[in-house]
Amino acid sequence: MRKTVSALLMSTLAVSACGTKANPFNWFGGSRSAAAPVSVESGDVNPLIPTRTGVFNSDEEEIAYYGQLLDTVSTLVVERVPGGAIIRVTGVPARQGVYAVNLTPVNSDNTPVEGVLTFRLEGLQGPSAGAGSPASREVAVALKLSNQALEGTRTIRVEAAQNALQARR
Incomplete structure (x- = not known):
């Protein structure tokens, strides 16, 4: 047992010391310097610093969402939390x-x-998938609304292609 461990330790040290491809430390090679991309707009812009930062940035453009209406809404739960409410919805799409x-x-x-x-x-x-059972197709989503967004709201309604559910205060 001692001879096996000693032989394994010595072979590991020998392999790690050599510059062959058998050495795991040489698998990805060393780092090389490369030229930084130059901004076309201006030469004094650092490409490593993002142009838009901050949580409260108002210059962000809205990203388009191309979602399709799901088949049915299974459950709708509105839970009160400090400062507003959380809407939890589960639905079943037509396909997986x-x-x-x-x-x-x-x-x-x-x-x-x-x-x-x-x-x-x-x-x-x-990608196109089979229909599967309703339990395997079930999806869930939640949304938090503040008290300001809920002001004047008596009913929350969630619509799908075949049905709609609503919760009242």
């Missing part, structure tokens, strides 16, 4: 492979219309 599920507001700027705050349950469809 749905991801990036979102509650998209129907009303402009999340303002209630006649006391009803309406959302659409949408998701992005991945």
Whole structure:
């Protein structure tokens, strides 16, 4: 046993000392310097510093969301939390492979219309997959609303392609 451990230790030291491909430390090679990309707009901009930073940056553009309406809404739960409420929704799409599920507001700027705050349950469809059982297709999403967003809201409604659920205060 001692001879085996000693032989293994000596061979490990011998391999780590050599510059061959058998040495794990040489697998990715050493680092080499390369020229930094030059900004076309101006020469004094550092490419390592992001142009837009900060949590409260108001110059951010809105990213388009191309989600499709899910088939049905299974559950809708509104839970009160300090400072607002959390809306938890589970839904079942027609096919498997749905991801990036979102509650998209129907009303402009999340303002209630006649006391009803309406959302659409949408998701992005991945590569074509089979239908599968409803339990395997089930997706969930949650959204936190502040007390200011809930002001004047008496009903929260979530719509899908085949049904809609609503919760009242």
